[in-house]
Amino acid sequence: MPILPDPLQTGKLIEQDALAIEVLPELQSRLSLRVAGGDRETLAAEIDIPLPDQIGLQAPLDGGAIACLGPDEWMMTLTRDLAALVQTRAGTASVPHALVDISSRELTLVISGSDAKELLSVGCPRDLRSFTPGKACRTLCFDVPVILWCEAKDRYRLDVWRSFAPHLASLLQQSARAIKAEKDLSV
């Protein structure tokens, strides 16, 4: 019999001493923005959104989050109202760009607690010691492509393609249980 993970429900998947994994409800819009580096500042001013110019950095933003993923690529998660406003403003922008609503493509998992970094490091090949609050990047977690955001100390966000999400969540849950078991043993 094939073993398939159950479909993901919104809410806490794991809640233990120093670790929680949560599936966020889909309240925000995701927008993917592509614009040539030379046109970045012009477009940022016209849509009134700060576009960080360094790959791997987020920009502070009321009503959402924005990260620079590549030399000409940004990912935004915005409240529905702000997303609509940005799309309207982009409609009259003077520079060529692509702004695409990809809200349904991904789900968001939040990993929090003082063991959050340890849990992520089981599946993510990056050196997370330098992945401090305010950073965000595309990377892998258990070989699944994800967008990883460090929202605050001990709080990470993973945007994962919907179809991969149950697989990734089940591996994270297994690893969380292993971390807990190891701690219980060493007490």
Added chain:
Amino acid sequence: MLHIHCPYCNETLPEAEFAHAGEAHVARPETPSEVSDEAWRDFLFIRENVRGLTYERWRHIHGCGRFFNAVRHTVTDRFLTTYKAGEPRPDLDKLQEADQ
């Protein structure tokens, strides 16, 4: 695991985020219809396949998504340098000198 420097991210990152993408500096003829069959075959299929230092393309596919070029030793897997796509190929002698 190998660590590879992405010239766009300007960070040295785990190999798992990267994909190999063949030999670098293979230029497509400007007007393919005017090129002989042999020259077109060479462009499509003939590669240097050197034992030693080679110029090759890599893609930071699970990161910034960019293609870039690298100089790698095919026996030791050592990366001597990486540079952005479109930049001229670096001089091998100078690279080896700097590496020692």
